[in-house]
Amino acid sequence: MKAMDEKRALSNLPSGRLRPSWLLLLSFLMVPFSYSLAQDMRADLPANNSLRVENRRGDVRVEVWNEPHVSVTAVFVGETPQSSPVIIRRTEQLLNVLVASGATGPASSLRVNLSLHVPARTRVEILTNGGGVEVLGIPAALTAQTQSGNIKFIFSDPAAGLNISAKASVGKISVVTPDLVRKGVPAFESVRGKDGKPVRLSSERGRISLLGGVDTRAPGPPSAEERTPPPLEQKPPTLGGTTDEQQSVAGTPAAPLTAPEEIDEGDVIRVDTELVTLNVSVVDRATSRGLLGLAQSDFKIFEDGAEQPITHFESASAPFNLVLVIDLSGSTKDKLKLIRDAALRFVDAARPEDSIAVITFAGTAVLVSPLTTDREALHRRINAIESAQGDTKLYDALNFAMTDALKDVGTSRRTAIVVMSDGLDGTLPSVHGDGSRLSYNEILSQIREFDGVVYSLWVDTEYESLSEQDTQPEDFDAGHDRMAELAEAGGGLFYEVDKLEDLAGAYERVVADIGTVYSLSYHPSNNVRDGKWRAIRVRVTRPNAVARGKSGYYAK
Incomplete structure (x- = not known):
């Protein structure tokens, strides 16, 4: 659990002056302990330019512009909430725009449509349930995932360096550019080299459209007239990619609004600095x-x-990102088939909606598979795991899991790291070889601040020490105790695995516990x-x- 460095929460909305369908226009500078009110919500990206937008109550529209900051506008349709469900928070690693379903209750008819303007350097991740996703322009990286909404990606230069991967499980994909027309396909990939900007699009039951050669220049934020909801006789604004079912949810007519509501001193939104x-x-x-x-x-x-x-x-029942970290150093290398079979059991036991990544390590951490829900791909990659060379660098592998393995998804949805090791990092006195670059105290502090959960499975590899050159009993004990402390610091559970033959059963118990989080x-x-x-x-x-x-x- 991590105390957020900066966070912006919208709450205490005025209840007597606004109609059931209204436009909330706010802006503030993300400077610690200060803010200002203007027309749009304004936020600065963190140093790594990562932005995550999660809206379970409506559509998301993202447009690339020439300004250095992010602008956010929220349109609320339906009932008047007691408090706004829109939360903006920023840490050193992530700017997060979240529409919280719990703020108004799961049965609420409130619909929230988000419109964002972002700099071209932004690494964007978008998640919706049934809401549509529309992206105009090319950010530095794009991941969009929806359950039943449609996705539309519009870009001006069809020859731009884009590595596109699109998948529609039930719906279809259409691609229209000046030099390519392809319609009605379930999957589409286009790779323009290793330096191409990654674009990952996925819809379980909706359609995906890619339109190239369209002018997407956005010189500035939308005008007040453009932000005004439509007149009473029209439907409230929805993206072109929404389904009929979604339109009926948002079909409550919007009352006319000729200009943005003025916010007086009594309606000031309180800006906290921590979540x-x-x-x-x-x-x-x-x-x-x-x-x-x-x-x-x-x-x-x-x-x-x-x-x-x-x-x-x-x-x-909310899905998880699960990161499986596997120690292949020391005596475990002789039990590779057991380790592979146990990892496969973990994959099969996890819920279908949970994404899984796999990391192995000895001297170096290796990303065997990035986060994916594709179980067949996970089986192939796990079965291809080979023995690893090098000394045990447990702490560096955990750091890799919390940073590199999750860098393209932020702290996506909920995250759990499941690490299997004997705990014998090379930094322990009698353990031979090079140890981790990070110290034990450094990784322990990092795990305490980690937003996810950490589970540790300690594997007993102790043997009788016959000389001073062997690993000493006190370091085997230290490995055990540190693995237990890592789990405690990470809010998870610690499991003792006496022999690798018991590893698969331990993995299944971890999956069962994650299902109760x-x-x-x-x-x-x-x-x-x-x-x-x-x-x-x-x-x-x-x-x-x-x-x-x-x-x-x-x-x-």
Whole structure:
């Protein structure tokens, strides 16, 4: 769990002055502890230019422009929410624009359509459920994924260096450029070299359209007239890629609005600087079985004894990004088939909607497979794993999993790292060879700040020490204890695997536990960043229920 460096939350919306369909126009500078109000929400990208947009309540439209900052406009259609579900937060690694479903309740008829203008250097990731996605212009990288919405990618230069991969599981893909017309295909790929800008498009039940040779220049933000919802007799704005079902959801006529609503001092949106996110698994105290079907109202969060209002909630059924980290050094290299078979069991046990990445390591971490839901591809890549050479660099491999393996997805949806090792990093005194570049304390601190969950599986490789040249018993013990501490710091569970033949069963228990994890977020009432420890306790109101997760954070 990580305390967010910067976060922008839209809340306390004016309830008496706005109609059921209205346009919220806000802007602020993302400078710590200060903000200003203007017409659009304005945010600065982090140093790595990563932007993640997640909207489970409507459409997302992204347009590349020449300004250095990101501009966000939200159009709300349907009922008037008690508080806005739009949250913008920024860390050193990610600018995140989120429409939180928990803010208004899952049964709410509220529809939220987002429109963003982004610089060309932006690495964009977009996630929707049924909402359409439209992207105009070419960002530095683009990933768009929707369950049933349509995706439209419009770009001006069809000869631009783009590495495109598009997949429509049920719908079809159409490609129209000056030199290529292809329609009705289930998948499309176009590779323009290793330096091409990556474009990954995926829709489970919608259509995907790629239109090249179209002028997409965006000289500036849309005018007030362009941002105004349509008159009463028209449907509210939707992207061309929405389905009939989605249009009916958003079909409540929008009331006429000739100009943006003026926001007076009493309507100022409060800008907090921190969001705390917790991932907790919930089990029955008597049976140790996971409890499913819990709602936000079943949880209470306390920080240093003071109850904190929950602002965002994701149920245990929400999908995960799972990163499997496998130690191939030392004695494990003689058991490669067991390790491959156990990894395959992990893949087969995970839920179909969970994305899985696989990393192996000895002297160097290797990304065997990036995050994917393609189980056949995972089987092929895992079966192709070979023995690794080099010394054990466990801490560097964990750092690789939290940074390189997840760099193109941000902290996508919820993330869990599952690491298998004997814990014998080469930095331990009697372990031979080069150790990790990072120290144990450095990786432990990094895991404490990690937004996801870390599970560790310790494999017993101890043997009788016959000389001072052998790994000594105290370092085997240290490897065991550090693997346990890594899991505790990461809010996950620690498993002891006495022999590799038991590894597959341990993986299946990890998957079962991940299926009981709920995600909760809150704004701490104590927002003083004094570097002190903040103790967190999560209470579940159901009888015999107990929540497990991270126990706190340092308010840096």
